[in-house]
Each structure stands twice: as C-alpha cells, then as structure tokens.
Amino acid sequence: MSVNTGAQEPIARRNPNVKKYDNGIVGLLSGLAVIVLGIIIIKFLRHGTYSFGDYLKFFYTFENPFLLSEASKILSLALFGLLAPFYFFLNRKCYMAARGVLIAAMIAAAFIIMYKFVW
DSSP states (O other): OOOOOOOOOHHHHHTTOTTTOSHHHHHHHHHHHHHHHHHHHHHHHHHSOOOOHHHHHHHHSSOOOOHHHHHHHHHHHHGGGGGGHHHHHHHHOOOHHHHHHHHHHHHHHHHHHHHIIII
C-alpha cells in the first residue's frame, strides 16, 4: 500500500494526450520565426535591388514616411505566413501553441499600427 504524500504527478502522466510542443512559447517562437522568414522572402521577391542593410532601414528609420509605409506593407504581407503554423497546431489539437501563434500575429499587428499611425 502506497502512502499519499500530496505531491502532484507531472502533467504528462496525468493526461497522456498532452503533447510536448503544446505550449504558448512554442507557438509564439514559431510565429515570430515565420514572420521573420516572410520578411526575408519578401525582400528577395519585391525589393531585390536593395542591399540587406538598406532593406532593414525600412523598419527602423522613422524620419521617412515612405519607408514606414513600406515597412507596414511588408509586415502585413509577412503575416500571411502565419496561416501555416496556426492550422498546423490546430489540426494536431495543440490549442495553446495555436494561441501563441495568434499572440505573434497581435504583436506584428501592433507594429503595423505604429508604422501607419504613430511613427
């Protein structure tokens, strides 16, 4: 007969359906990685004549309204890539990771709003 010490079992033992990658941090990091990858792909497709340093100036040069407008457009296009990890996590019933992807989308949307209206 075992003695109950009151310690809880780890989550993986309590619920065998919980997957290792079903947490918000994994979703957030994968969402941010997809956004960065989308920005790099858009650089080669749309702004191939710029050097990479000049391309990055779109995102941190706040004096030129044209560059800020381009930065918001690029970031908006990069958000389409978030559909892939979002539906990947939803199809595998990893709802916390899908929530992390949505948080990454909200962070990017905040930057888009700031590029358009604040800076």
